[in-house]
Amino acid sequence: SFSAEVVPQAPEDALFGLAAAFRRDQDPNKVDLVIGAYRDNNGKPWVLPVVQKADDLIRSDPNTNHEYLPIAGLADFTAASQKLVLGGDSPAIKDQRVASFQTVSGTGAVHLGALFLSKFYNPNTHRTAYFSDPTWPNHFQIFSNVGLPYKTYPYFHKETRSLDFDGMYSNIQGADEGSIVVLHACAHNPTGVDLTQDQWKRLAELIKQKKHFPFFDTAYQGFASGDLARDGWAIRYFVEQGFELCIAQSYAKNFGLYGERAGCFHFVTSPSSDASSTVSRIASQLAILQRSEISNPPAYGARIASKVLNDPELFAQWEKDLKTMSGRIIDMRKALRNKLEELGTPGTWNHITDQIGMFSFTGLTEKQVLHLRDESHVYMTKNGRISMAGLNTSNVDYFAKAVDKAVR
Numbered sequence: 354s355f356s357a358e359v360v361p362q363a364p365e366d367a368l369f370g371l372a373a374a375f376r377r378d379q380d381p382n383k384v385d386l387v388i389g390a391y392r393d394n395n396g397k398p399w400v401l402p403v404v405q406k407a408d409d410l411i412r413s414d415p416n417t418n419h420e421y422l423p424i425a426g427l428a429d430f431t432a433a434s435q436k437l438v439l440g441g442d443s444p445a446i447k448d449q450r451v452a453s454f455q456t457v458s459g460t461g462a463v464h465l466g467a468l469f470l471s472k473f474y475n476p477n478t479h480r481t482a483y484f485s486d487p488t489w490p491n492h493f494q495i496f497s498n499v500g501l502p503y504k505t506y507p508y509f510h511k512e513t514r515s516l517d518f519d520g521m522y523s524n525i526q527g528a529d530e531g532s533i534v535v536l537h538a539c540a541h542n543p544t545g546v547d548l549t550q551d552q553w554k555r556l557a558e559l560i561k562q563k564k565h566f567p568f569f570d571t572a573y574q575g576f577a578s579g580d581l582a583r584d585g586w587a588i589r590y591f592v593e594q595g596f597e598l599c600i601a602q603s604y605a606k607n608f609g610l611y612g613e614r615a616g617c618f619h620f621v622t623s624p625s626s627d628a629s630s631t632v633s634r635i636a637s638q639l640a641i642l643q644r645s646e647i648s649n650p651p652a653y654g655a656r657i658a659s660k661v662l663n664d665p666e667l668f669a670q671w672e673k674d675l676k677t678m679s680g681r682i683i684d685m686r687k688a689l690r691n692k693l694e695e696l697g698t699p700g701t702w703n704h705i706t707d708q709i710g711m712f713s714f715t716g717l718t719e720k721q722v723l724h725l726r727d728e729s730h731v732y733m734t735k736n737g738r739i740s741m742a743g744l745n746t747s748n749v750d751y752f753a754k755a756v757d758k759a760v761r
């Protein structure tokens with residue numbers, strides 16, 4: 354019989370534990386650089402104006418109801434999601450080579466993909482997934498929960514605080530043929546360091562040579578540079594090269610729909626005469642998996658995103674909102690670097706402006722991170738990652754001075 358006493362205590366989620374410690378801290382100068390969620394210049398969550406508009410339209414529509422969505426989700430939403438991530442004129446869409454399922458945000462998309470691969474990917478040969486070191490920590494748990502083994506490839510060069518492309522390349526080259534390679538499409542979490550287009554091209558060639566399977570995680574399209582096509586470039590390039598691949602897409606950051614859990618999973622097959630029949634078989638299996646796990650996805654966030662993605666005027670407004678968010682973050686990167694250089698803080702700080710997206714890997718040591726928390730009430734993860742969105746014109750100088758003290 355089951356004896357509940359044998360269940361061991363699991364550690365608290367590091368990120369959400371830190372967020373709770375921040376809430377308990379009573380210091381008026383406390384700074385929260387932990388969670389990857391956008392804040393405006395007043396340190397407050399920001400409802401995108403375009404999301405507010407779409408929300409008003411949906412709520413005032415007498416046809417809005419609370420019925421179940423289909424198992425694959427809202428069709429207008431998944432179709433628009435394909436166009437967003439692959440480009441409107443993608444031959445993969447035209448040839449009906451894409452199976453798309455609405456998911457419980459990006460996490461649900463990574464999970465659905467991992468679950469699908471655990472059932473169908475090379476059952477008798479190599480099916481190890483390779484993650485960047487470091488990566489979004491949830492990758493490890495999601496893949497191990499579905500029983501897929503994983504390893505890591507080098508990604509970050511500690512000394513230069515930039516990409517270790519040679520390390521990454523030779524590790525992926527050494528991996529067993531046909532491995533799964535998980536890639537952050539842009540704005541790598543946690544380092545903020547991305548491949549150049551040239552490096553993506555070299556990597557694509559290698560992955561093709563080794564018959565690896567690319568699994569893209571895209572959680573920051575448009576949020577990183579403010580330019581949807583630029584942030585989507587790597588995925589579109591791989592699809593152009595004829596890869597079979599899958600994509601986990603999140604709308605948490607680029608729509609500010611964190612808690613609404615809007616996301617999409619796409620499986621793209623390579624061009625062939627029976628591609629659309631392959632896609633239909635894949636979709637039929639995804640439907641079974643989705644049904645047993647969530648039956649059907651949550652409607653609200655997808656309705657909002659769909660409204661915006663399918664209306665040219667709202668879409669244009671969204672692109673403006675994306676520029677507002679990415680622009681403020683880029684400004685904060687400049688302000689932080691300037692202040693640290695002005696203070697003469699030991700070390701080099703160009704990486705702060707070289708990195709992109711929500712996060713910066715500061716290079717601060719665990720000891721310095723703890724010093725910052727204890728002495729200055731500044732909260733960040735112990736790997737030295739900061740969420741740039743937690744900085745604003747009122748606290749960036751305070752933060753720079755706190756870093757200066759911790760480093761000296």
Ligand code: PLP
Nearest residue numbers: 458459460489542570572603605
């Ligand atoms: N993948 C990466 C790399 C992320 O950084 C995140 C969010 O932090 C996600 C996926 C998924 O987030 P969500 O489930 O909130 O869409």
